[in-house]
Amino acid sequence: MRRLAVSSIATILLWTLPMEFLSAAEFNPYVAVFSDGAVLEGELLRFWNDPQSKPELEGVSLFDSSNPARWIRDRRLREKAYKYSAECFVEFIGGDRLPGKVVSASFETQGTTPSYLRVDTDGAFARPGTVARKYFRVFPSKVQRIVWRRIDRQVLTPGVAYLRDGQAVEFRRLRWSEASVFLLLSDGVKEFAFGELAEIHPLTGDPWESYYDDLAVLSPNLRESLFQFESVDGLIVTSSSGRFQALGYSSLEEQERLGRVRETLKGQLNNFEQHNKTSLEKIKTLERKLDEELKKQVAAETPDKRQEDRVREASVRHLSQMEKRHRRRLESHDRLT
Structure with missing residues (x-):
């Protein structure tokens, strides 16, 4: 079952390369690698936002079922990606990221597991031409890392909280409060306010179970390819061909x-x-x-x-x-x- 599910995934990663480091042979802004290993470079990317057509790079279909693209890069954007790298973000099981700061936890019943965590994205994400939402709600059970202030790039270590003063605190369980978190340590329970934390890596369940939950929503019939998009401002999202549409932007x-x-x-x-x-x-x-x-x-x-x-x-x-x-x-x- 796992092999079947994994084989149905077509991943598109929008990575970048700085223009000043490109050689004369790499002046084409777009590069794509296909399932058979073929590499295609070009500057003419067409039909990306036409729902009635399939995207093409230099006349070659990117979503041909016999040989789909594994990933696509826009080489012009890496400098912007470094410039606008997110200071704080929420990372989900599977690697998706939402740039923004966790500001509170909401409870339907006091003392129970929170219904959701509220993330302040400062209105950075919205459908083109619509008013952006300042806050997003995320399920705590889907989160594997929360960063309030990035000090050093930390390896994912479930069950460890990194404080802003540089300490690393190991915990066995955690319980969310409205603006703090209670950690069960080896010598007792201790509360930490969000303002004291740099990162926290909650303990998570089986990642495959989380993946199957997502797959049931994104491609319930297992016929649609899954895509993963990465933007220059740190957003990483997984979607499917049936739920994806590129739109022209206008304010x-x-x-x-x-x-x-x-x-x-x-x-x-x-x-x-x-x-x-x-x-x-x-x-x-x-x-x-x-x-x-x-x-x-x-x-x-x-x-x-x-x-x-x-x-x-x-x-x-x-x-x-x-x-x-x-x-x-x-x-x-x-x-x-």
């Missing part, structure tokens, strides 16, 4: 501006027929006036030929200008629709 201000433009264009389209009708009526009125003026000049006893020609030429020019303006309106209407 709320840009969304509002486009909305105003859209409403303006709708108004112009709605009023076009009326404007068109009014313009045609004006042209017909001018034609009638011209006919009347010409008839008056013909009926005059001593018509002035030169004056008649000037009037006729001016009228023709005016009608031509009106016709050009009307044609431009029609062309504008075609573009808008």
